[in-house]
Amino acid sequence: MGNEDLQKAVESLKTAKVRMTPQRHAILEFLFETMTHPTADDIYKALEEKFPNMSVATVYNNLRVFKEVGIVNELPYGDSSSRFDAVTDNHYHIICKECGTIVDFHYPVLDEVETLAEHVTNFQVDSHRMEIYGKCPACVSKEPVGT
Incomplete structure (x- = not known):
């Protein structure tokens, strides 16, 4: 930023x-x-x-x-x-389950999910949140070979 x-x-x-x-x-x-x-x-x-x-x-x-x-x-x-x-625009997070590192990523197509959710449920949607979990490259590189 x-x-x-x-x-x-x-x-x-x-x-x-x-x-x-x-x-x-x-x-x-x-x-x-x-x-x-x-x-x-x-x-x-x-x-x-x-x-x-x-x-x-x-x-x-x-x-x-x-x-x-x-x-x-x-x-x-x-x-x-x-x-x-401090990034307050619509974005998502991928989180390392090993070390807790959080990385931002943007995928604007997902913003349409709010419109779809409103249409299907008749809710008035004001926000959404998505998190993806896995292992960051640093943690993957620490793994013993063959696991």
């Missing part, structure tokens, strides 16, 4: 009358630079040296604000820690 996306996020916060603190900007910047879908703890650990007085609660509070403004998505998966994604 680029600097342009970060600037749009900063503008969204300004529009929502959210004051930009150095910690808030650092958390936002980290989210837009990483593609790892970090947990709040991951973000805290990455920034604790730069901001030794910042607490994990500060990270969680800022993520909540970012979520409310619509500039990050929370990804609650099977484990107890949600992950956060």
Whole structure:
């Protein structure tokens, strides 16, 4: 993701009358630079040296604000820690069952599933989510030969 996306996020916060603190900007910047879908703890650990007085609660509070403004998505998966994604357009995730790596992929044809679901069920659909599970290339390469 680029600097342009970060600037749009900063503008969204300004529009929502959210004051930009150095910690808030650092958390936002980290989210837009990483593609790892970090947990709040991951973000805290990455920034604790730069901001030794910042607490994990500060990270969680800022993520909540970012979520409310619509500039990050929370990804609650099977484990107890949600992950956060600064890519908010329609996309899907493939998740490694071994190491937990999450990778984005886009498949626009699946967006039509909402229209089909509405037609078949008469529900008013507002979103959908799809996850694919497997082993990432790094974990596959660690497997002993012949398994």
